[in-house]
Amino acid sequence: MPDRPAALFAMHPQHLAEIFPPATMTRLQHLVNIDTALVAHDFASPAVTDALAEAEILITGWGCPRLDEKVLAAAPGLRAVLHAAGSVRGLVTDACWERGLVVSSAAQANALPVAEYTLAMILLAGKGVFSLNRRYRYESAYPPVRDLRDLGNNGRAVGIIGASRIGRRVLELLRPFDLRPLLFDPYADEAQAAALGARLVSLEELLIASDIVSVHAPDVPATRGMLSGERLALIRDGGVVINTSRGSLIDQQALTRELLSGRLTAVLDVTEPEPLPTGSELHDLPNVFLTPHIAGSVGNELERLGSTVVDEVEQLVAGRPLRQQVLPADLVRVA
CATH class of the missing domain: 3.40.50.720 (NAD(P)-binding Rossmann-like Domain)
Structure with missing residues (x-):
């Protein structure tokens, strides 16, 4: 030819x-x-x-x-x-x-595995899997019932930051579950959010109301450091932060302080810097689950x-x- x-x-x-x-x-x-x-x-x-x-x-x-x-x-x-x-x-x-x-x-194709990873992490986080896994390993005993009372995925509020390709796909995947999706995106309106099965809220409202916060905003100047120390402090005690976007969107030092205090849990596929240095204290915290930037296509x-x-x-x-x-x-x- x-x-x-x-x-x-x-x-x-x-x-x-x-x-x-x-x-x-x-x-x-x-x-x-x-x-x-x-x-x-x-x-x-x-x-x-x-x-x-x-x-x-x-x-x-x-x-x-x-x-x-x-x-x-x-x-x-x-x-x-x-x-x-x-x-x-x-x-x-x-x-x-x-x-x-x-x-x-091929960003749309690459969005699929990221959304699947996120769905898995949301459901596992709702069951407290990450901390209970370590605890079970060292204690070899079932946790007392009182430690399980706040777990479960029935009616849990999940905040999605960004109606990006990935954010939209995550919302689609959440539909079969008894979760309450919230969405923050400055370019979306209420009708668009409703079509995605979510309620449109401000970023601050999302952080206050969500049990699990998942970041899917792009890495642009306006979003860098968007989850500052002040905003991370809005997340309720026991809240979970999932980041599959870019580490630069979260103030890493502020997040580390929250994690060291034990107040929050984090699932981080991306960090700032990346890869995370071997000496980082995040590697050893029981409330941190780290993966080596594998949410995207592999x-x-x-x-x-x-x-x-x-x-x-x-x-x-x-x-x-x-x-x-x-x-x-x-x-x-x-x-």
């Missing part, structure tokens, strides 16, 4: 085989002319430079360098950037928009990202609008 557009992979090579397993790669090769052995981790090597000069489509992923004016000048025929990962914020520059490139992202979930990109290539080649297109205005309020 000589009329297939030329494409180039630009990501860390270690991710390619998982994102594009054989069946997905075969689909892609039927649509574009691409060297499956050439993966640009930088744009300096002669082979990459030659491929970039011919590329109409750049298929990017984690580890792709920023697409600045110098890179774009070396790719005169480039018309689309299809990102096989979540946020394009660290990748796409103003030069891309000025050039009129079409950009899309293992066999990565294939969804590649499939999303191939679907976008199909749209592009057929002259149809992209389903997962990212616009410049989106980056004001999405990750």
